[in-house]
Amino acid sequence: MIRCMFSRKLPKLYSRVVHQILRADRQAVCFSTDHCQSIVGAGGTTTSHKKAHHSQVPPVGRNKYCTQPAEALVVSPCLQDPKEDLSQHPAVQRLFQGLKEGHRASLAESITLVESVHRRKRAAAEALLQLVLEHLQQKRVKWKKPSAFRIGLTGPPGAGKSTFIEAFGKFLTDSGHKVAVLAVDPSSSTTGGSLLGDKTRMPELSRDMNAYIRPSPTSGTLGGVNRRTNEAIVLCEGAGYDVILVETVGVGQSEFVVADMVDMFVLLVPPAGGDELQGLKKGIVEVADLVIVNKADGDLLPAARRIQAEYTSALKLIRPRSHVWRPRVIRVSSLTREGIPKAWDRMTGFRNKTWNSGELDMKRRRQHRVWMWNHIQDSMIKLFRQHPGVQRLIDGTEDRVMRGEITPGAAADALLREFQKSPKISNPEPKLDEL
Numbered sequence: 165m166i167r168c169m170f171s172r173k174l175p176k177l178y179s180r181v182v183h184q185i186l187r188a189d190r191q192a193v194c195f196s197t198d199h200c201q202s203i204v205g206a207g208g209t210t211t212s213h214k215k216a217h218h219s220q221v222p223p224v225g226r227n228k229y230c231t232q233p234a235e236a237l238v239v240s241p242c243l244q245d246p247k248e249d250l251s252q253h254p255a256v257q258r259l260f261q262g263l264k265e266g267h268r269a270s271l272a273e274s275i276t277l278v279e280s281v282h283r284r285k286r287a288a289a290e291a292l293l294q295l296v297l298e299h300l301q302q303k304r305v306k307w308k309k310p311s312a313f314r315i316g317l318t319g320p321p322g323a324g325k326s327t328f329i330e331a332f333g334k335f336l337t338d339s340g341h342k343v344a345v346l347a348v349d350p351s352s353s354t355t356g357g358s359l360l361g362d363k364t365r366m367p368e369l370s371r372d373m374n375a376y377i378r379p380s381p382t383s384g385t386l387g388g389v390n391r392r393t394n395e396a397i398v399l400c401e402g403a404g405y406d407v408i409l410v411e412t413v414g415v416g417q418s419e420f421v422v423a424d425m426v427d428m429f430v431l432l433v434p435p436a437g438g439d440e441l442q443g444l445k446k447g448i449v450e451v452a453d454l455v456i457v458n459k460a461d462g463d464l465l466p467a468a469r470r471i472q473a474e475y476t477s478a479l480k481l482i483r484p485r486s487h488v489w490r491p492r493v494i495r496v497s498s499l500t501r502e503g504i505p506k507a508w509d510r511m512t513g514f515r516n517k518t519w520n521s522g523e524l525d526m527k528r529r530r531q532h533r534v535w536m537w538n539h540i541q542d543s544m545i546k547l548f549r550q551h552p553g554v555q556r557l558i559d560g561t562e563d564r565v566m567r568g569e570i571t572p573g574a575a576a577d578a579l580l581r582e583f584q585k586s587p588k589i590s591n592p593e594p595k596l597d598e599l
Contacts, residue, residue: 250291260295266342266404268376275378278395293395296402310524312401313515316422318412318448319432324458325411326365327498328432333366335504336407337374344405345369345377346396348412376405394425394535423451424534427524428514430454433475435467449475450482453491454510460495460503468495488517553582 250256259277262270278289303311319325326347333343345366363370363377370377378396393410400408412422423429431452449455455475460468475493484490492510496503518524548554561575570578 250288251295253288253291256288256292256295259292260299263296263399263402264299268403271376271399271403272378274399275396278399279380279392289395293398296398300398300401309519310427310528312406312408313511314397314408314410314426314428315511316410316412316426316429317432318422318430319458320434323432323434324498325432328456328458328496329409329411330366330369331498331501331504332507333369333375333409334372335501335508337369337372341374341407342405343369343372343375344400344403344408345375346393346400346408346410347377347379348393348410349379349381376400376403393422397425424531427518427527428453428511430456430511432456432458433471435459435464435471449478451485453486453489453514454507455479455491455493456507457493457495458498461497461500486518486523488521488523489514548579548583551583553585554579557582 259270259274263274274289274292277285277292280286280289300311317325317329329345329347333345336343347363363379366377369375380393380396397408397410408426410422410426429452431448431454433455435457457468457472457475460472472493472495479491479493482491494503494506494510496507498504515524518527549558557579561570561579564570565572565575
């Protein structure tokens with residue numbers, strides 16, 4: 165009897181819930197500067213929007229603007245001009261002001277915004293990044309040096325990268341620095357998910373208010389970093405963090421993309437990290453500015469000393485990339501914290517020498533150019549797949565390749581010729597009903 169009564173009331177209850185959700189979605193934050201700057205009055209109520217867009221907007225508390233988290237910025241029915249200047253939008257300005265004041269919540273929200281692949285959110289993220297870049301440029305002119313020191317940390321699996329960051333980060337925060345850690349976790353090739361569990365290995369640093377740890381997935385990117393990592397570095401600098409550590413996944417000898425986005429590239433190796441021949445191999449060792457032999461304690465101390473001597477000998481045979489700095493090899497114990505101050509002294513010595521010589525400034529300029537082409541490369545693949553002619557032929561071409569009728573190279577050439585026939589590729593902005 166009770167079950168029958170509940171089953172009759174369930175559709176009405178479900179209908180009411182759906183109605184409330186749709187109503188809340190219609191009253192979401194507007195992303196139009198013409199219709200959306202509803203200032204909260206003294207009584208906690210907002211001025212009314214245009215009736216063509218909203219009926220009645222509920223109070224939004226004591227916030228200055230009627231802005232919710234950045235995820236709600238792009239679903240507004242008030243969007244009129246897709247090419248409007250979003251840099252002056254209240255929500256973007258709120259995030260920008262929060263970054264300048266060093267609010268961790270604003271930094272987390274901003275990184276989430278730049279990691280979005282939604283076109284409208286990407287436009288808001290680019291506007292925010294432009295504001296942050298202008299702010300950093302002003303600080304750089306005032307201080308005559310970069311506002312943050314970017315350090316990339318990489319190494320094979322089991323080298324102790326997270327444990328080293330825990331000890332090194334606590335040493336820096338105790339010395340008065342603000343540290344941001346961008347930890348990149350590998351994404352599953354089967355499900356696409358990531359564990360994002362680096363914070364569990366940094367319990368002390370996670371509780372430190374002068375440190376910020378942000379795990380991110382690789383999303384299948386070779387080298388352990390993606391294009392969003394570079395933008396997250398800019399946001400961390402805008403939030404006032406003067407030391408930024410970028411930890412990559414355990415990599416091999418050829419995946420060193422992180423070297424193109426940091427000031428100093430540090431390679432961590434375990435005591436059993438190979439021999440002198442391994443150090444001579446071209447690749448990741450060749451671009452390292454500092455080699456740290458981790459886990460140099462206990463029974464592993466003799467092995468750590470041996471691998472330090474072998475890598476030191478090997479680096480002497482590699483042509484240095486800098487005119488003012490030669491790569492060093494040092495030993496560190498993340499467990500006993502021995503060698504941590506010496507590692508920081510080597511890093512600051514590298515920063516001072518390269519900045520005074522002008523190499524660091526030129527290096528950052530070249531990195532901007534490299535990442536511009538990386539963005540173009542990523543976008544071209546997307547445009548290629550969206551091309552009408554390619555979309556018309558791609559299924560049949562893939563089937564012929566799988567059956568062995570044509571070679572993959574010939575199929576790629578045919579699709580590229582079709583892509584080149586129509587140089588004008590339509591890439592319209594999303595319509596209102598698509599948001």
